[in-house]
Amino acid sequence: MTRKQLAHEIFSKQSYLCVGLDTDPSILPAHLRSFEDPVFEFNKRIIDATKDVCVAYKINTAFYEAQGLKGWASLEKTVDYIPSTHFKIADAKRGDIGNTSSQYAKAFFETLSFDAITVAPYMGEDSVKPFLAYPDKWTIILGLTSNHGSRDFELQKLVKHKETLDEGIHITRDETHYLYETVLTTSSLWGTDQNTMYVIGATQAEEFESIRKIIPNHFLLVPGVGAQGGSLREISEKAMIADCGLLVNASRAIIYASKGEDFAEAARIVAQQYREEMGVYLSNV
Numbered sequence: 001m002t003r004k005q006l007a008h009e010i011f012s013k014q015s016y017l018c019v020g021l022d023t024d025p026s027i028l029p030a031h032l033r034s035f036e037d038p039v040f041e042f043n044k045r046i047i048d049a050t051k052d053v054c055v056a057y058k059i060n061t062a063f064y065e066a067q068g069l070k071g072w073a074s075l076e077k078t079v080d081y082i083p084s085t086h087f088k089i090a091d092a093k094r095g096d097i098g099n100t101s102s103q104y105a106k107a108f109f110e111t112l113s114f115d116a117i118t119v120a121p122y123m124g125e126d127s128v129k130p131f132l133a134y135p136d137k138w139t140i141i142l143g144l145t146s147n148h149g150s151r152d153f154e155l156q157k158l159v160k161h162k163e164t165l166d167e168g169i170h171i172t173r174d175e176t177h178y179l180y181e182t183v184l185t186t187s188s189l190w191g192t193d194q195n196t197m198y199v200i201g202a203t204q205a206e207e208f209e210s211i212r213k214i215i216p217n218h219f220l221l222v223p224g225v226g227a228q229g230g231s232l233r234e235i236s237e238k239a240m241i242a243d244c245g246l247l248v249n250a251s252r253a254i255i256y257a258s259k260g261e262d263f264a265e266a267a268r269i270v271a272q273q274y275r276e277e278m279g280v281y282l283s284n285v
């Protein structure tokens with residue numbers, strides 16, 4: 001899917017909501033348990049109930065991989081069931097030496113029909129480039145994540161000695177920046193804003209303005225509203241750009257809005273509430 005197509009979907013639906021299909025088989029409603037594939041039955045009902053109020057689905061592969069072969073089958077059926085109008089994200093957080101990343105890219109972009117995959121950039125350019133080789137597919141690089149552990153590396157301050165020459169005199173200044181800022185600056189040169197997005201956690205709202213200075217035009221995938229407490233208003237006000245530039249994900253807050261037989265209707269109600277609020281922010285751009 002191209003950026004233009006994604007933006008078209010966002011403005012026609014007045015929504016930049018991504019529904020996270022983090023489907024945990026151990027907490028599915030009892031009435032689905034007798035089906036051959038309860039996970040798929042659950043996802044199917046969630047997709048049917050939310051597809052007109054969201055523009056993307058994010059499948060967190062961990063929940064499927066944990067079930068072995070049958071989990072992978074549920075994942076495959078789910079991705080095929082998502083309408084082609086919707087942006088399909090494999091939240092797989094991959095990245096390895098080049099020839100291995102090429103296999104991951106093949107798995108998610110050719111064997112499975114995802115539009116995008118989340119990628120950990122720790123191993124550098126050659127670990128990310130194979131994902132970028134696919135036209136109309138997207139690499140979503142982990143930038144500043146929503147969890148506490150973001151302080152361990154991403155929010156570590158780096159000091160750079162900068163030397164300038166002023167009227168023949170050498171002046172040394174120390175500039176500090178966060179490690180995640182280097183990740184954004186460097187990795188944004190590997191691809192373009194037409195094939196690269198960044199994961200930025202909604203719980204990091206105070207960083208969104210500096211992030212937009214480094215990557216003013218990239219789409220951001222923002223998880224962390226709902227169950228993790230991030231504010232949709234704050235991130236929208238700070239980071240929305242002309243073609244929106246945001247996909248905001250909520251998983252548990254939507255798919256587990258009710259644990260009973262009415263789970264799909266309850267999911268729809270929550271998704272609609274997000275959409276309504278998003279419509280207000282979209283009317284400001």
Ligand SMILES: O=C(O)c1cc(=O)[nH]c(=O)n1[C@@H]1O[C@H](COP(=O)(O)O)[C@@H](O)[C@H]1O
Nearest residue numbers: 060118145146199201223227228250251252
């Ligand atoms: O890459 C992600 O999607 C991700 C990055 C991040 O920084 N924080 C984060 O929560 N996520 C994912 O986003 C989803 C958030 O789920 P909820 O907290 O239930 O809305 C999960 O699938 C997480 O794995």
